[in-house]
Amino acid sequence: MSTITLHDTHNNGHHDDHDHGHHEQSFLTKYVFSQDHKMIAKQFLITGIVMAVIAMGLSILFRIQLAWPDKSFPILETFLGKWAEGGRIKPDFYLALVTIHGTIMVFFVLTAGLSGTFSNLLIPLQLGVRDMASPFMNMLSYWLFFVACIIMMSSFFVQTGPASAGWTIYPPLSALPKAIPGSGLGMTLWLTSMVLFVASQLMGGINYVSTVLNMRTKGMDLWKMPLTIWAFFLTAILGVLSFPVLVAGVVLLIFDRSFGTSFYLSDIVMGSQVLPNEGGSPILWEHLFWFLGHPEVYIVIMPALGISSEVISVNARKPIFGYHAMVYSLIGITVLSFIVWGHHMFVTGMNPLLGGVFMITTLIIAVPSAVKTFNYLATLWRGNIRFTPAMLCAIGMVSFFISGGLTGIFLGNASLDINLHDTYFVVAHFHLVMGSAAIFGMLAGVYHWYPKMFGRMMNAKLGYLHFWVTFVCAYLVFFPLHFLGLDGVPRRYYAFTEFEFMQKWVTVNVFVTWSAIVAALAQVAFLFNFFYSIFFGKKATQNPWESNTLEWTTPVEHIHGNWPGEIPTVHRWPYDYSKPGAEQDFIPQTVPYSETMLSNMPHDFEGNAESERIQREWDAKNAPEKTEVHFH
């Protein structure tokens, strides 16, 4: 491929000139059953935000219980009825809160809300595609997700309450309604919701993978894709390969619950009743669940890493350091994430030999993660950093990724995990590395691509306020929790009142709860900013962040098909920021090398001798000083 080309005008392969954006759409097809990837992205985002607010509300409820276990809040009874009789949350309901908080946050917010939004928005826009490979399936993907949300939330309105066996729903607790009331109808709804959710994720994932592989615009070879796309692509592959395993597990659990099979049940006596189940094993569920569950945490974090890479590069006005290393580390994480699930099971009683093996694979995965961290730091070094709200969130994301990732080294070590497993240390760890880091990645994405989504800008100052309060409070909430874990306080404890040694942590709990409340209130700044700016924000320009990627070559006003005329052709990688010799500090991917002779570098031509010769001749004639620097 010749990389020095004139601005090319041939449009082979793009004969799809049906009149995009001209046909009239009804409200229903435009805003509700839309097949346009940009609208679907917005639907995913807004649903995700609503679910996030709900899940955050649930967390505040159980934080209140933890901070003031003996105090009565009659107002809770007003809203929760029998689940908070006398103004105190009941133990069963506490567990339901914890369970649904985890489920919503992991699946509905950080999987669907994050991947669903940004994969849908950016894969077509950054790759130069008019829409997803299958727009109809894309629409189905959203609506299945939406129904899954409704079903999950409906479990709050059943008599026995929502599922309450923890978000990992280990049987037999999740299989036997006698063991906990939440394992009645609530658990059935949970399982139904999850099957629909996985179907939604598969449709989305297949769409993302096929779009990335087949529909890239001319010149967009894999190594010219922005890191966001690499991250979404690998995330989708992970999801497609691992989510079906969860469905398999869920179906077997449904069989155990409803049809009397014994996949997970054996040797059980509930009260005085000896159950007939024999031969099953709860460990089987744990394997099936974590075979998804572990890739799942990378499904959550990889899009956040991709978004941060892009945002940091754009706002540091510097190419991302070690683009290839960033891609290879993502690939490494993807592959390794399939063989580390056993680190959730070190102390389940599975064969200790397996524990040793999983420890090795787990700690290996820290290497690509370390590479990514150092590459982020190297990208910031000698940059020209603009602190947009998106950039602040991306830096926050890196900070959380480091803090939470490092505690993973403790937990990944089977011997240390013996004492840390299922304690608050784990809670602190994953809330930093997967919760906060992924949320901040998501927020960075929202702030950064908001102009692309809504054609308007969010208020930057409110963004600063939102970032700083949230960033500080997230640390105040999660950092102290490590020490509860180191003191041997288990997670999912309704109250610390029954153990003498836990009493000393109640004051810490009060502090953590207040921090959580402040953090939650800070989200009002974001929500206001988000919804207000949709209607009244400052009108966005076409390329507000002076970014290189293709999405900023589309018009501000959305049209079906994205580009009014021809799809742009890509000539270069997406990270030519602050290139010496260039007039501006960014060179969009659509600019051919022939227009930037002064800033071209030998490695730009990827060993193409002809192009190098042309460049060398041009340099000799026009910029002798450059020849000195770069070609010797």
Add this chain to the structure above:
Amino acid sequence: MAALAVLVTVFANTSAFAQEAAAGAAAAAPKQIDMVPIYKSAVFYTMLFLLLCLFVAIVGKAIRVYELTREAQEKPEGINWDTVNAVIFVLFLIVGLGGVYFEYTVHGNMILPDAASEHGKKIDSMFNITLILTTIVFIGTHIALFLFSFFYRNSGKRKAYFYPHNNSLERIWTIVPALVLTVLVLMGFLTWRSIFYKIDDPNNKPLSIEVTSQQFLWTLRYPGADGVVGLKNYKLITGTNGLGMDFNDKNNLDDQNADEMVIPVNKPVRLIITSKDVVHSVYMPHFRVQLNSVPGMTSYFEFTPTITSEDMKLKTNDPAFQYLLFCSKICGSGHYNMKKVIRVVSQAEYDAWIVKQPLFINNDLRKEFKLPLVPDAAAPAAAPADSTAAPKDSSAVAMNKPALKK
């Protein structure tokens, strides 16, 4: 179909709500909680928050007006937000480092005392090594992150340094973490092996204790003089035979029940872990012991306690100190309250204590299993089939004594 399910749930929940409302009304009447001050305080806090929002809005407007005037006067932008944010990053770094120091020293001093078991010491030393390494990386990377943010903030005068990659640098920060992690993996792997693959010392055979979990209590079974806990089968579980012990197995005849776990110091203890209903987890943090109890599966954990309870009281300077066993795997509404006290004592104290513990078997069970009855007048009193009630009965001691001589 999904829609149908939603509809069904909506109906279900309306009726549930109606019932609740009725029940709530019935319950509220006798209690007569005066809700007015509560609503008032809720409104008060909401107003307070709105006031705060108003304040933020006013400050926002003031900034906007200031910036507009600067613009109108064609002066440079009023507030350089890049600098503001960069400075906050540095402040965050300084305050944050202080906070980390506070956490490490204050909360770090509230954590578990040193391990009271042999393998626990290895775990502790590995923990400390990992802590030192990760703290160095944690502090170092954060200093770099926030200081780079500060020093390389947008000044409007400078162009960023075009630096797309440096292979040798990347090689360094791939290989160095890989090496460090290799060391940690090796240490962890060897420790893990030493914990789970134990070779029995014939002179110091482990004491087997069976721990059975159920919602929401633990049942302890000591093996008696033969050192073997007998067979059991969940199908035999009845009100009188809480563990489902098969008394046709002779090993069961001397098995003893105990209210608390008393173990001799410096003698290996082998926990035999089983569960009756759901998954629980045997967690004994002071000994660095944790293993799930899984129905249908028996698991084992062997450890050697090294510090007696009395010594630990002195060491921690806490006369109320207790070793504890509790549940760390979510198991239902009573999960937060599944406690068993552990006492580590000298061998002599243990020997004196164990003979006082009651047997599981009693005449009722003997009848059930068609075993010869023991003509003991006080026999009915010693029927601690259920671990919740384990009376310290002298008759049980009497029965136990001959067995111990062996």
